[in-house]
Amino acid sequence: MKAKLVLAVLALTMAGCSEVNPEPEAPAANVLELVIKGMSFVGPNTVSSGWTTVRISNDGGMTHFGLVYRLPDGVTAEMVDEQVIRHIQASLSARLAGDAEEADRLMADMPSWLGKLVWMGGPGMMSDGIVGEATMYLEPGNYLVECYVKTNGVQHNFNPEPGQLGMVHALTVLAKNGGMAEPEANVTLELTNKGYRIVEGAFRAGQNSIRARFVQQQRYNNFVGHDAHVFRIEEDTDVVAAAGWVDFFPVDGQQTPAPAHFVGGIHDMPEGSTGYFKVNLEPGTYGITAEIPNAQANGHFLRFDVGGE
Numbered sequence: 001m002k003a004k005l006v007l008a009v010l011a012l013t014m015a016g017c018s019e020v021n022p023e024p025e026a027p028a029a030n031v032l033e034l035v036i037k038g039m040s041f042v043g044p045n046t047v048s049s050g051w052t053t054v055r056i057s058n059d060g061g062m063t064h065f066g067l068v069y070r071l072p073d074g075v076t077a078e079m080v081d082e083q084v085i086r087h088i089q090a091s092l093s094a095r096l097a098g099d100a101e102e103a104d105r106l107m108a109d110m111p112s113w114l115g116k117l118v119w120m121g122g123p124g125m126m127s128d129g130i131v132g133e134a135t136m137y138l139e140p141g142n143y144l145v146e147c148y149v150k151t152n153g154v155q156h157n158f159n160p161e162p163g164q165l166g167m168v169h170a171l172t173v174l175a176k177n178g179g180m181a182e183p184e185a186n187v188t189l190e191l192t193n194k195g196y197r198i199v200e201g202a203f204r205a206g207q208n209s210i211r212a213r214f215v216q217q218q219r220y221n222n223f224v225g226h227d228a229h230v231f232r233i234e235e236d237t238d239v240v241a242a243a244g245w246v247d248f249f250p251v252d253g254q255q256t257p258a259p260a261h262f263v264g265g266i267h268d269m270p271e272g273s274t275g276y277f278k279v280n281l282e283p284g285t286y287g288i289t290a291e292i293p294n295a296q297a298n299g300h301f302l303r304f305d306v307g308g309e
């Protein structure tokens, strides 16, 4: 009798356990992990759709980034390489050689589908040793992850070998939704035509998750738009040089070595969209700047302080 009762109680308790305390389910993660080897991204070429984290570990010895963009139907990585990247590199080489006319001609000679490439975020400027991370909502389709920082007058996305890609990584976002939840954030940053505004929260020491709201967006010189790149301001940092360095268009724009320590950020996204990025910050002073021409004069510069714990 007693044994039966104990068994019954035990059975009830166990049943109760499985109902009240189910195995906790780990939240779904949908992450594309890339590393940098020489002038290439290395990692998978597919990821599930929906909220998607692109995480890039940069221990390649120099500053890089990972712009993510969607290709229109019928446009391949090879077409981007041949008709856009090689033209821009040839233009840069002509300008460095003093032939401004040829440089301008090459920049004007772009395929009609150029305007249909959709910049969809991706990790911003990362100095050596930084892990860049950006999270965007990606629809299924064909994308590229690209870095076009310059070293010795050569863009990282350019490979002098015909038919070979540089820092251009083909990515297929699959129809299957990865089920990842929209990230949380401790800072909400708005990007408008006038610049940046922190509308909620504050930067802190340690890991930060920033919600970037692209309230207004436009293309400058047919290529770049509002984005956010975060750099550390030390006592000896030339802030004007660092804020201006991210401007892609001058021949020495984005030319390594970078004049400051860049800790990450997020690239352009379409007006009305929201993306997230992470930066790990030590106490100190930081600046946020954009890839657009004359970022600081356009208001696209924000200085902020991070206090100790």
Ligand SMILES: [Cu+2]
Residues within 6 Å of the ligand: 063, 064, 065, 147, 148, 149, 156, 167
């Ligand atoms: Cu690079």
